[in-house]
Amino acid sequence: MLTATVQSLRERLLGVHQDHKRIARSAFVLLLFVLAGKFIGATKEMAVAYRYGISGTVDAYQLALTMVTWLPATITNQLSVLLVPALVALRNDKAQQDRLLSEVEGAGLAIGIVFSLLLYFFWPHMVGFFSGSLPESTREMCRQMVVGMTPVGVLAFTICVSAARLQASEKHINTLLECVPAIALLVFVLSARNNTSIMPLIVGTTIGIVIQAVWLRILARRADGVPARPRLSLRAKQWPGMTRSLGMLLIGSVVANLWLPVDQYFMAHMGNGAIATLGYANRLLSLLVSMGAIAISRATLPILSEILHRGDHARARSTARKWSFVMLGVGLAGSVLAYALAPYAIKLFFQKGAFTSEDTIAVTSLFRCGLSQIPFSFGMCVLIQLFASEARYKAITVISVIGFATKLAANAVLIRFYGPLGVPLGTGVGAASVFICYFIWTRYAPLQTGTGEQNPRAD
Numbered sequence: 001m002l003t004a005t006v007q008s009l010r011e012r013l014l015g016v017h018q019d020h021k022r023i024a025r026s027a028f029v030l031l032l033f034v035l036a037g038k039f040i041g042a043t044k045e046m047a048v049a050y051r052y053g054i055s056g057t058v059d060a061y062q063l064a065l066t067m068v069t070w071l072p073a074t075i076t077n078q079l080s081v082l083l084v085p086a087l088v089a090l091r092n093d094k095a096q097q098d099r100l101l102s103e104v105e106g107a108g109l110a111i112g113i114v115f116s117l118l119l120y121f122f123w124p125h126m127v128g129f130f131s132g133s134l135p136e137s138t139r140e141m142c143r144q145m146v147v148g149m150t151p152v153g154v155l156a157f158t159i160c161v162s163a164a165r166l167q168a169s170e171k172h173i174n175t176l177l178e179c180v181p182a183i184a185l186l187v188f189v190l191s192a193r194n195n196t197s198i199m200p201l202i203v204g205t206t207i208g209i210v211i212q213a214v215w216l217r218i219l220a221r222r223a224d225g226v227p228a229r230p231r232l233s234l235r236a237k238q239w240p241g242m243t244r245s246l247g248m249l250l251i252g253s254v255v256a257n258l259w260l261p262v263d264q265y266f267m268a269h270m271g272n273g274a275i276a277t278l279g280y281a282n283r284l285l286s287l288l289v290s291m292g293a294i295a296i297s298r299a300t301l302p303i304l305s306e307i308l309h310r311g312d313h314a315r316a317r318s319t320a321r322k323w324s325f326v327m328l329g330v331g332l333a334g335s336v337l338a339y340a341l342a343p344y345a346i347k348l349f350f351q352k353g354a355f356t357s358e359d360t361i362a363v364t365s366l367f368r369c370g371l372s373q374i375p376f377s378f379g380m381c382v383l384i385q386l387f388a389s390e391a392r393y394k395a396i397t398v399i400s401v402i403g404f405a406t407k408l409a410a411n412a413v414l415i416r417f418y419g420p421l422g423v424p425l426g427t428g429v430g431a432a433s434v435f436i437c438y439f440i441w442t443r444y445a446p447l448q449t450g451t452g453e454q455n456p457r458a459d
Contacts (some may be wrong), residue, residue, distance in 0.1 A: 108157025372428025
């Protein structure tokens, strides 16, 4: 009986479609890279907690980093979604690849520079809104950090393009190299002579981003053999379609990326140290999200794009739904385990130096409430890659708006009952609404036509 069961299981595993095997292999490699990178990131957070604790310095750093990276991250997150399928389709045309990549990177550098200048000149008007009731000393530190970390926002586009090139080649070393800024920051924070200087945070973050950008660019050129020197022109034939798609995606991306600033806005009105407390909790939550969501997203996007490029839309949708449910279950199991281990992990990671036992209790409470988002984040990521591969950008935008509206309403209501805990709980409610919308849309929306043209009724 046991032998027959083992034989049956072996036959089922051998009969799994090759696409599922490729996704599983890529996801496993990515998971290892993510674990290594996030372990280093957690070590960096331990060093920051040891050196600065929950203080105005960390408040300023978290707020400045959000302001410097918000717009570049908003654009690059969606740009990578468009670039990977485009590069998959251009694998056999290196000349077109070179032109497209050169022009995208040139445009990105220009946007990053313009955004940095605007942020510098409009800073006095922005700080009053985002900083809430934070002390004047914290606001001044934040201003200095914004100026010092300017290269972080500019080089975000170079990093995005290089990472997309590697991902399209199904080489995932870019995921491991995301830990480079954390290593640089760790070195400078541990080398600091006092607990008040902001220079280790500024210099460590900036140098780390520069090293990451250069390293990724070298690896990307080796992977696809394309020089892709930045140029300021828009002559590639992919631009009209990409700009229309990017414009639609950016609406949803702007809304989705408002989640963190909105949370920081709510926390800023709860006193000094509140943003830092949420920041520590979010760092651990991002570790869990990355372990599943980033790994499965980057593993599925090039493969789903390839399946759709072959015209097999039904298989792409079936593959995405199956992996979505797998990841939903994985996220639920991981959340239960993380809830039980939270106080011990946070004490181990952070409770040193200026980070006290009271801080551990505060961060643990926020972290546990934030776990409500994990299963839905895991599940939705696969479906987002499917929608991106199918060019359902209008649907992505609509769902993003629905999710943000739900999250904003949940924040406003839950904070009245649970205080600061209402912020991460609101994120969980918003994530659940997004997953439900994606699942319903995927289940009932018509399939695309066999020619690759999108059915206009699908969105």
